[in-house]
Amino acid sequence: MATRTEAQALLEQLAGPAAHLRDDQWTAIEALVVQRRRALVVQRTGWGKSAVYFIAAKLLRAAGLGPTIIVSPLLALMRNQVAAAERAGVKAATINSGNVTEWNAVHARVTDGELDVLLVSPERLNNPDFRDNVLPALASDAGLVVVDEAHCVSDWGHDFRPDYRRIRTLVADLGSGIPVLATTATANDRVVSDIAAQLEVGGGDTVVLRGGLDRESLRLSVVKAGTPAQRAAWLAGQLDSLPGSGIVYTLTVAQAHDVAGLLRERGHTVAAYTGATDTTEREQLEADLLDNRVKALVATSALGMGFDKPDLGFVVHLGAPSSPIAYYQQVGRAGRATARAEVILLPGTEDQEVWRYFASVAFPPEPLVRNVLAALDVDRPQSTPALEARVDLTRSRLEMVLKVLDVDGAVRRVKGGWLATGQPWRYDEPRYRALDQARRREQQAMLDYQDTDECRMAFLRAQLDDPELSAGERCGRCDNCTGDHYSATVDEATLTATAQRLRRPGVEVAPRKQWPSGLGALGLELSGRISDAASAGRAIGRLTDLGWGARLRRLLAEPDQEVPDEVVDAAVAVLKVWDWASRPVAVMGLDSQTHPLLISSMATRLAQLGRLANLGTLAYAVDHRPVTAANSAYRVAGLHGAFQQPIIDCDGPVLLVDDVTDTGWTLTMAARELRAGGASEVLPFVLAATS
The missing domain is CATH 3.40.50 (Rossmann fold)
Structure with missing residues (x-):
């Protein structure tokens, strides 16, 4: 039987000799390894969720049990996690869109029992070959299944992904006694309830660890600097004064490239990082930031969950995300191992136009979805390009519809494309309407965050239903608590040069x-x-x-x-x-x-x-x-x-x-x-x- 002493030794391999296994971490590990129970861990960024599942994986393998499957959403997260696993002596590999040439070799290592941990992208779960030939063996023999960033399961969360819903099937097909761990840092009460329902981790036998979300190193500020040129000029003038290296978030790919180009012309060592950035280049940019070879990466939300630089000194948002929950998740990248990190929001009046655009490409109305179903056969697969010629949806929206229909059981992905299952399907209009209303409330909350004179950290914690937040609590660190506000004034010469560049x-x-x-x-x-x-x-x-x-x-x-x-x-x-x-x-x-x-x-x-x-x-x-x-x-x-x-x-x-x-x-x-x-x-x- 695994002991706390063994877990502590593995933690030291993972995080260094000074690391100490906390009581709540051991509670989760003991539940998974010793008691073989299910657990839901909702803890702030930096709490040590990945340490829990890597230590549990190693202990389970030492006991002769099968490998741990970790469903992980982002390539950056996977790369960091594989590196962390190797430090603890855990044999880990990943299957995702960035390492296609390695898939067969990884499948062979799974079959031969050589791996302790297999990290899988949610999209991979419904690849026909993986789903039919690899996953059944894993589901029956796995030592542990981990759903990381589990808020992605819930369409009430800030980063819902249809592919995550497929995890329900994986969990349902697990052999008896295989524990399941769901983890996230960004989930309010509604999302936690939805995760529990989706993954069946909310029953009476589930260990639920839900801690406080205060981040004592973060100094939250809002600077209303005016026009896009004024805000970019403010950033160009202030960047060198910010501690260490950090991330500058923008709302769009175009803005990321614009700002990076502007800052480079002003002499700053920065680079753009977006969803369109090549995988190899992403890896290099992440390494440059980790090793402080750049002052900042100017990034979209593509650089988000799981990117781990403990000494990240600042996070600046040039434009506000549409949700306080998404904002908390992104600022959580900073200050994990520093006494102080600067978190600055530079909102713009045009932010709401971007929010409206992204809302406009959400799940389409029922007639368009019915057209997709009508275009599918039950015995002849249709490829996505072929379906494009039969339904009026863009490729990205069509793929989203197919994924949702897949997890709802109305269609099935096979080699060669998609098939209709013939099963009845109901358009959940009340849920989609409620989702739209919830998003509108979140957008208003983000506007309220910008204008509040109350504690900013308490505001964010309240949005996440932090169980440890007390009425009237103040962090004592944000600009509203200290009265120490950044000046929005911009040097005239800098503003002129910035405006000329942007024009x-x-x-x-x-x-x-x-x-x-x-x-x-x-x-x-x-x-x-x-x-x-x-x-x-x-x-x-x-x-x-x-x-x-x-x-x-x-x-x-x-x-x-x-x-x-x-x-x-x-x-x-x-x-x-x-x-x-x-x-x-x-x-x-x-x-x-x-x-x-x-x-x-x-x-x-x-x-x-x-x-x-x-x-x-x-x-x-x-x-x-x-x-x-x-x-x-x-x-x-x-x-x-x-x-x-x-x-x-x-x-x-x-x-x-x-x-x-x-x-x-x-x-x-x-x-x-x-x-x-x-x-x-x-x-x-x-x-x-x-x-």
Whole structure:
């Protein structure tokens, strides 16, 4: 039988000779290893949840039991956990999207019993080969199953992932006496109840360890510094004064790159880190931050759960997350092993626009979901690309719908795609409505956090239903408790330089090069490479840019108007540095139902300034209907034959002007018409790109 002495020895291997196993950690380990019970651990970041399951895994293996399965959500978390396991002498491996070439070897090590711990991404649980050939053996022989960051199970949590719902099946199929551990740092009462129901870890025989969420090292502050330029300038001026190395969070990928570029130009050693960053580069950037080779990573939420740098000195948010719970999770990266860490929120008025956008791509309404079910067969698998041609959903939303339907039992993933199961399915409209209402409440709470004059730490702890929070409790460290507020004043020279940098226009618009799959099902004989594609284009800015984003959003939201002079000046600046092979000889505007005057006046001004032939407007056909399709195949089908055939009577490239580009398909289909009408090349130019 495992003893506390053995657990203490393993902790010292894991965390160093000074580490001491706390009573509550031993309570969890004893419940799992000795009593073979289930446990739910809701404890603050830095409490030592990973120590509990690695020590339990090692003790169970020493007792002759099977390997521990850890379901873990992020690649950064997995890399850190494998490294931590090796320090404790635990043989660990991971299966995730970043190590595809290693999967077969890892499967073999599982089969041969060589591993103590297998870390699995939730998406992997429903890979047909893994689900059918590897998982059954693990489920029957596992020593322990761990669901890390268990709030992802709950769609009431801040980071719900449909794939996490598949863990219910894994838990249900476990052999008798196999303990289950669910852990999270960010769960209020509602989320805790949902985790317990999903994973069946809330019964009377479950050990529940729910501790206080105060973080004594964190100094929370809010700085209302004004415009995007003012906030970026404030950060550029203050970054060197912040302790150690840290993370600067932004709300969008575009903002992360904008801010990183700005800070580098101001002499700061920083790098951008987003969900679009290559896996190998992510690993290098994480190592650079861990070893203090950068002052900060400017990151989206992709750098979040599980990234472990105990001496992280600060976390700054340039823009507020939509939930206090998500905010607490991200700031929890700081100050794990330091006496003091700075946590600063720089909110902006445009934050709520970003929140609304992300809410708009949530689970779709029932008719669209029913269309997905209707497009599936019960005996012939349909691939995701093939389904795109049959339902009007973007790839990401279609995949989310399929995952939800999968865990609800209405569809099943198999080799070759997806099958309908024929089982009845109910659209849980009351739950989705309640979720929307809950998200709205969280957004309002985040606004309240910015304005409160009460203790900020107590505010966050209350949002998480901290069981140890007392009425009227104050942390004594935040800006409201101490009265020590950061000045929002920005040096004029720094503000001027920052504003000029952010006002610098110009974003490349990549051309579409390949037709979407499944167009044959929509009656179009188009496939493979696009032979008459547009060239790479340019936009003045992105709608999510810190610099041009707000101005472009305002312009596009206002009634149609003549193009403002500042926008023309920005367009000229972009055109001056455009490295085209041949200068355009003509300009043509795209027809628009919302901004015809804006587009035509821009084309006219550019024709005058550049001495280009003004070819007028590429008009839609008389019987054309607005294309509202979200998915690529449907969008192409809707745009095919939608324009009146132009006659291009000039020799050279044509500049094609539009207001905004999202998917790029409107520019692609319009460019085909111009090419067919005689244009040798088409150079798209838009006021704004969505991303």
